[in-house]
Amino acid sequence: MEFKDLKTQYMRHKEAIDGAIAKTVASAQFIGGEPVTRLEKQLAEYVGVKHCISCANGTDALLLGLMAWGVGEGDAVFVPDFTFFSTAEVVPWTGATPVFVDIDADTFNMSPQALEEAVAGVKAEGRLKPRAVIAVDLFGQPAEYEKIRRITQEQGLLLLEDGAQGFGGRIGEKRACSFGDISTTSFFPVKPLGCYGDGGAVFTDNDEWAQLVRSFKVHGKGEDKYDNIRLGMNSRLDTIQAAVLSEKLAFFDEELENCNRLAGAYTERLRGKVKTPEILPGYYSSWAQYTVQFADEKMRGEAMGRLKEAGIPSMIYYKKPMHALHAFADTQTYRTDCGTAQKVSGTCLSLPLHAYLQESEIDKITGLI
Numbered sequence: 087m088e089f090k091d092l093k094t095q096y097m098r099h100k101e102a103i104d105g106a107i108a109k110t111v112a113s114a115q116f117i118g119g120e121p122v123t124r125l126e127k128q129l130a131e132y133v134g135v136k137h138c139i140s141c142a143n144g145t146d147a148l149l150l151g152l153m154a155w156g157v158g159e160g161d162a163v164f165v166p167d168f169t170f171f172s173t174a175e176v177v178p179w180t181g182a183t184p185v186f187v188d189i190d191a192d193t194f195n196m197s198p199q200a201l202e203e204a205v206a207g208v209k210a211e212g213r214l215k216p217r218a219v220i221a222v223d224l225f226g227q228p229a230e231y232e233k234i235r236r237i238t239q240e241q242g243l244l245l246l247e248d249g250a251q252g253f254g255g256r257i258g259e260k261r262a263c264s265f266g267d268i269s270t271t272s273f274f275p276v277k278p279l280g281c282y283g284d285g286g287a288v289f290t291d292n293d294e295w296a297q298l299v300r301s302f303k304v305h306g307k308g309e310d311k312y313d314n315i316r317l318g319m320n321s322r323l324d325t326i327q328a329a330v331l332s333e334k335l336a337f338f339d340e341e342l343e344n345c346n347r348l349a350g351a352y353t354e355r356l357r358g359k360v361k362t363p364e365i366l367p368g369y370y371s372s373w374a375q376y377t378v379q380f381a382d383e384k385m386r387g388e389a390m391g392r393l394k395e396a397g398i399p400s401m402i403y404y405k406k407p408m409h410a411l412h413a414f415a416d417t418q419t420y421r422t423d424c425g426t427a428q429k430v431s432g433t434c435l436s437l438p439l440h441a442y443l444q445e446s447e448i449d450k451i452t453g454l455i
């Protein structure tokens with residue numbers, strides 16, 4: 087059994103994907119060009135924002151967003167304590183200080199109440215200037231943007247949506263990657279919309295930030311690539327990857343519907359036996375992961391062992407909360423109480439979920455659990 091079945095996806099859409107790759111190779115345009123411009127237009131339209139700027143990966147996308155805002159030394163950037171490392175990793179790169187915020191055990195996402203407390207704590211201490219919030223759409227469910235937006239507005243903070251796992255999700259009719267002042271995503275192969283290598287994108291309605299991101303991603307270019315007006319980086323989405331993504335976007339919504347149906351099947355069978363993931367009313371998840379919580383670490387270990395014996399892969403996302411990672415031991419960080427993140431990291435388990443999973447496979451997995 088596959089945890090994410092990219093092989094079946096490819097075999098179902100082989101002709102279209104092979105055609106797009108072959109066409110790009112024959113054109114001998116490997117950087118930029120029409121496929122990249124077209125994809126950016128398609129993605130901006132899909133998400134419902136003015137600008138989409140593609141880049142090399144989801145980590146660069148986050149960094150580019152912070153660079154566009156000029157986030158730096160002395161700034162506090164509020165980050166959920168339970169996320170993939172990148173979300174927090176980019177903050178010290180800019181010179182700013184990450185402040186870890188606890189999560190909500192039902193959604194795995196940043197707790198708006200904990201955010202409010204963390205901002206108040208940093209303000210009271212007076213050492214750092216609260217500057218931005220990075221909210222993550224963890225496992226595919228958008229963060230609680232209505233509440234988070236109210237806080238960022240009241241406190242004068244910028245909001246960055248890390249939609250690396252959330253692309254395709256919605257709150258009502260509004261799509262993920264449109265909730266931040268700047269939003270980002272990743273096209274890493276096993277993300278909801280994945281390419282055949284690394285890739286990422288930045289989304290915003292703001293013309294000035296869009297222009298800055300376009301400059302930063304090409305060595306701080308001015309009028310042209312050799313007129314460097316600031317220090318930037320090299321962060322491009324390959325033309326072949328853009329061509330693959332355009333093909334995959336055509337059947338993306340259908341895949342998401344399948345994932346939602348299958349997640350429902352999991353929950354029906356597991357409810358009351360383990361803690362099943364909760365999707366808030368009006369929210370639509372892209373189901374980057376289907377993650378359950380056990381009563382304790384020992385029970386999780388036993389379930390994992392049983393699944394493994396039966397040849398079923400399962401993964402612990404994430405084993406450690408950000409504040410417990412060695413990489414941040416020497417980094418200047420302001421820690422708030424993150425008891426929920428700590429607890430969840432000891433009890434969570436992500437199960438196989440992809441658009442091509444069979445209900446009979448779900449029966450087998452849930453039976454073992």
Ligand SMILES: *Cc1c(COP(=O)(O)O)cnc(C)c1O
Binds near residue numbers: 169222286
């Ligand atoms: C995958 C991921 C990233 C980073 O994306 P890359 O393309 O691997 O650099 C950032 N944030 C979250 C939440 C992710 O899951």
